Amino acid sequence: MNMPIVTEAQLRHAHQVLRIVTPFEGMSELLRRTVVAAARAMAVKVPGRMADRTAVVDLKRQAGGDFGE
Numbered sequence: 740m741n742m743p744i745v746t747e748a749q750l751r752h753a754h755q756v757l758r759i760v761t762p763f764e765g766m767s768e769l770l771r772r773t774v775v776a777a778a779r780a781m782a783v784k785v786p787g788r789m790a791d792r793t794a795v796v797d798l799k800r801q802a803g804g805d806f807g808e
Contacts, residue, residue, distance in 0.1 A: 743782045745775055753778035 753774050754763050761770060 743779055745778045745782060749778045749782060750774055753781055756781070 751763055754766075757774065757777060759766070759770070759774070761767075766774065
């Protein structure tokens with residue numbers, strides 16, 4: 740079975756969802772492997788979910804009526 744590739748954004752999302760108290764940059768190797776496994780499991784469960792969240796909306800421009808690209 741092929742393991743899905745996990746991006747750093749997915750790792751950070753899994754770290755946040757798991758509510759780990761240790762800062763992301765300060766994780767031990769064991770904790771990092773656990774977060775990677777959780778992120779892979781989440782990626783299999785919801786493929787393409789992170790791609791939907793990458794769109795950035797400029798709320799000030801939208802409120803000002805500037806909807807152009």
